[in-house]
Amino acid sequence: MNTEGLVEVVLPGKVAPEGLRIRHGAVPTAGPGQVVIRVEATGVSFAEQQMRRGRYYDQPPFPFVPGYDLVGTVLATGEGVGPGLAGTRVAALVKVGGWASHVLVDAADTVEVPDGVGAAEAETLVVNGVTAWQMLHRKARVRAGQTILVHGVNGGVGSVLAELARVAGVKVIGTASARHHDALRERGVVPVDYRTEDVAARVRELAPGGVDAVFDHVGGRSVVDSWRLLAPGGTLVSYGTASTRDDEGSQQWPVIKLLGRVWLWNALPNRRRAYFYNVWAGRALAKNRFRARLRADLTQVFGALQHGDITARIAAQLPLTRVAEALRLAESGTVAGKVVLNP
Known part of the structure; x- marks a missing residue:
């Protein structure tokens, strides 16, 4: 019999970080095809920052347990799951539910973490790494010799994007505040200060013919400028609406407008392409294909970490019970890397 207790963080509504609640309960039991994971590391992503404001476009109704991804050890397996999975360190992408000491997931949704990779290291690369x-x-589909622009290059996704691009032989221009520029230059990134510089003008100086790809998590006006900076044959990948985090009104409307722009741009007679990237795309229609792709891509990311091609950027590690402090820190914009929670 499992004598451990469940500890989880509940988001009760639109609250300040201090309004998050700690709830205790019984550890869940694994059903057919499921595993119970004892969580070793979860993290604070931008999604949770939006969710606590009610601004994430498809978040569940309040109250719920946040936590987009996690890494932990399989504690128990249900019927139909190979017993060899018990005791294995795995990662899982869950969207919600990760801020807990124990999480119940389908075994097919887990990805094994390689030996020698720590839980906190792996956690920084689950949603951020597979997204990048x-x-x-x-x-x-970048190629060696190309030039790309990464907005928020010092952020969780942006930093991994930059490292993976450099490994692929791609030149990276990245927006970030000035205090991060020296560190970015050391990693081979050409930094642009989005606070004091005209980003579009500076990027045109650096890439007069346009860039081959732009990765934009900002949304709003930024995505229009990003589209205009593309070279012929270039690709815009929009993957968020960070600029609307503190707005009021419908959380779906910024995404709907973004999707409308993407559709219109792709309908125009030009050689450029635009995408709105969602890590969950295709899961509802082709779950097995989604799982296979997630497993393959996250395995590639973990392999890149093992080979030293990318780094696990941990901004801070805090106990799960100090989640309010962790969320405040992540939202401050003063840290580089991911804030990790250790249940």
Whole structure:
């Protein structure tokens, strides 16, 4: 009998970080095809920052347990799951539910973490890593010798994007505040200060013929400028609406407008392409294909970490019970890397 207790963080509504609640309960039991994961590391992503404001476009109704991804050890397996999975360290992408000591997931949704990769290291690369990999290689299909623009290059997704691109022989221009520029130059990134510089003008100086791809999480006006900076044959990959995080009104409307722009641009007679990237795209219609792709791509990301091609950027590690502090830190814009929670 499992004598451990469940500890989880509940988001009760639109609250300040201090309004998050700690709830205790019984550890879930694995049903057919399921596993119970004892969580070793979860993290604070931009999605949770939007969710606490009610601004994430498809978040569940309040109250719920946030937590987009996690890494942990399989504690128990249900019927139909190979017993060899018990005791294995795995990663899982869950969208919600990760801020807990124990999480119940389908075994098919887990990805094994290689030996020698720590839980916190792996956690920084689950949603961030697979997002970066898929946008770079499945959407933009970058090639050596190309030039790309990465907005928020010092952020969770942006930093992985930049490293993966450099490994592929791609020149990276990235927007970031000035305090991060020296570190970015050391990693081979050409930095642009989005606070003090005219980003579009500066990028045109650096790439007079346009860039081959832009990765834009900002949305709003930024995505229009991003489209105009593309070279013939270039690709815009939009993957968020960060500029609307603190807005009021419908959380779906910014995404709907973005999708409308993407559709219109692709309908125009030009050689450029635009995508709105969603890591969950295709799961509802082709679950097995989605799982296979996630497993393949995250395995590639973990392999890149093992080979030293990318780094696990941990901004801070805090206990799950200090989640309010962790969320405040992640939202401050002062840290580089991911804030990791250790249940």
